[in-house]
Amino acid sequence: xxxxxAPETRFAVPGRIAVSQRAAAVWQTATLTEIRRETPYAATxxxxxxxxxxxxxxxxxxxxxxxxxxxxxxxxxxxxxAPDASGHIELTLDHVEDGEVSGWFHTEARPxxxxxxxxxxxxxxxxxxDRPALLIGAGSGVVPLMSMVRHxxxxxxxxxxxxxxxxxxxxxxxxxxxYGPETTPVFTRSAPEGVPVGRLDARHxxxxxxxxxxxxxxxxxxxxxxxxxxRLLVAAGQPVDRIRIERYG
Numbered sequence: 313x314x315x316x317x318a319p320e321t322r323f324a325v326p327g328r329i330a331v332s333q334r335a336a337a338v339w340q341t342a343t344l345t346e347i348r349r350e351t352p353y354a355a356t357x358x359x360x361x362x363x364x365x366x367x368x369x370x371x372x373x374x375x376x377x378x379x380x381x382x383x384x385x386x387x388x389x390x391x392x393x394a395p396d397a398s399g400h401i402e403l404t405l406d407h408v409e410d411g412e413v414s415g416w417f418h419t420e421a422r423p424x425x426x427x428x429x430x431x432x433x434x435x436x437x438x439x440x441x442d443r444p445a446l447l448i449g450a451g452s453g454v455v456p457l458m459s460m461v462r463h464x465x466x467x468x469x470x471x472x473x474x475x476x477x478x479x480x481x482x483x484x485x486x487x488x489x490x491y492g493p494e495t496t497p498v499f500t501r502s503a504p505e506g507v508p509v510g511r512l513d514a515r516h517x518x519x520x521x522x523x524x525x526x527x528x529x530x531x532x533x534x535x536x537x538x539x540x541x542x543r544l545l546v547a548a549g550q551p552v553d554r555i556r557i558e559r560y561g
Contacts, residue, residue: 339376340364342429344421345400350486354452356392356404357417361429366395368438369460370530370558373431375403377413387413390455390532390558391432394462401429404486406452437558439530441469446520446527446550448512448541450478451486453533456558458487460530461494474520474527478512478537512541517548525549532558 342359349355367373372390393402407418439445439460447457454477464473473494479485480501491497498516503509520527529550531541538559545555 339428344425358402362399367432369463370438370456371432376428392455404455444472446529447475448531450533450537529555
């Protein structure tokens, strides 16, 4: 996905200051302040970034680590936190096998460590909170969608929002403690007693489309999941030009 912005472009976020794309081009120092375990393989990392100018739910940033010998590694990560004025942001990272950056975060990072960040980046997958949002994610693909859910709650928005999130099991469901009535979990390998096991399918979409057909759909997950979810949406009657997809892998 590629987005081009003029230097003075600004996004208006309900209840929040506008987001300057000029500031997004500058590397800033981010200080790690907190680490929260989400699942055995995922954790949330909270950073203080005093000069952060805000973001839209669904946007991401570039993160840069620099070793003592000058070697650098850069990665794109979705922002998990809702926009706020505190100068803090959160990222939720899977511990990827042999992952250079995620491995450092999960095995070596400690509060007080500093990294560099640049952003926010891309407006394609962003949700300003001004239209009904149907969010569909799998695994760590739920991260940018959770930013949208948190934004919706923080500002008590009246616009409808629904989240369908797929995980292998309850133990691997990221943010499990935070979900409310807007969320339907789907478990593909094992599930709590009384909850069916299986892939996301038309049965999960039917109640959502019965409630409303006026959705802007946001899909985030692996290549295979994104293809599967987008086909389900089209079959359910969702216009193709109102499906936004962010994929990894």
